[in-house]
Amino acid sequence: MELRHLRYALALAEHAHFGRAAAALGIRQPPLSQQIKALETELGVRLFDRTGHGVRPTAAGEAFLARARQVLDHLDLAVRDAADAGRGETGSLAIGFLGTALAAVLPEVLTAFRARRPQVRLELRELPSARQIEALLDGSLDAGVICGPPPTAARRRLTSLPLAQETLVAAVPSGHPLTGAAAVPVRALDGEPLILSSRQAEPAAADVALTVCRAAGVEPRIAHEAHNLHTLLGLVACGLGIGIGPAGMRRFRHVGVALLPLEPAAAGLEFHLAHRFGPVPSVLGAFLRTVRQVHKG
DSSP: OOHHHHHHHHHHHHHSSHHHHHHHHTSOHHHHHHHHHHHHHHHTSOOEEEETTEEEEOHHHHHHHHHHHHHHHHHHHHHHHHHHHHTTSSEEEEEEEOHHHHHHTHHHHHHHHHHHOTTEEEEEEEOOHHHHHHHHHHTSOSEEEEESSOOGGGTTTEEEEEEEEEOEEEEEETTOGGGGSSSEEGGGGTTOEEEEEOTTTOHHHHHHHHHHHHHTTOOOEEEEEESSHHHHHHHHHTTSOEEEEEGGGGGSOOTTEEEEEEESOOOOEEEEEEEESSOOOHHHHHHHHHHHHHHHO
C-alpha cells in the first residue's frame, strides 16, 4: 500500500464515479480501477459497491476512508512543520544571559525576535558567564550573552558576536565619605576593601576591574567576590566594602548603595553573544540575524 492508494480511494469516494475520479486525479480510468481493486485485495475487504450509477463506500470503506483522511492530513502537517522548521519559524532556542544583559542588551532583541518568530519557544536561563560557557560546550545552551569574548581555551569550539559595552562604576555603601562625591577617583580605592565579580563566575569582569585599579597604581585589596551583581550590591549595602561593576547595576537599585562613575573613566565591559562553531540550525540562524539587525540599527 502506498500513499497514492489512499488518495485514489478518497478521490473515488468524493466523485462517486471512476471516470470523474480518474479525471480529477489526472490518470486514465482503467489504472484507477486496477489500483482500487488491488487495494481491496490487499485489505481483504470490499471498499466500494459498484452500481450502474457509480460507486459508493461500503461500511468497511467508510472506516478505511476516515483513517486515510487522517493519514494524509498528518502528512500535510508534517510537510508544513518541516518547511517552517527549515526556515527557523518553529522549534526551540535555549539562551543564557547575565542579569545586566537582560536589562541592557536583550530586551530589544527578544522583542524583535518574538515579533518575527512567534512560534519559536524561548528558554531563557540566567547564568554566570563561566556556567554559560560550560553549557554551550555541552550543548545544553544554543547561545549565551556573556561578559567578554569566550575564554581562549573555548575558542576552538565557540565563536561570538560583540553586542555592547558598559563602563565601570563604583558601588559605595551609605555613610562612606565617598558617597558625597560626583565621581570616585580610582586612586581613592587604595587600601579600601573591594568587592568584585568572582573570577570563577565572571573572569572577564574581574580582570577588567583589576586592570583599572592597577593602571592607577592601586593594588586591589579584595574583601569579597560575588557570583552575581545582586550579591555584589547586597554585600556593599552591608558595608563590607566598595564594589566595582558595570554601569548596568543602576537598573538594580539597592537601598544603602550609591553608584558613582570612576575617575578617570574606566574601560568598559564587553558583552558578547556566544554560540558553537559549525552548522547553525535554522532557528539559531534566525536569532543571530535578528541580533545583528537590532544592534546594527
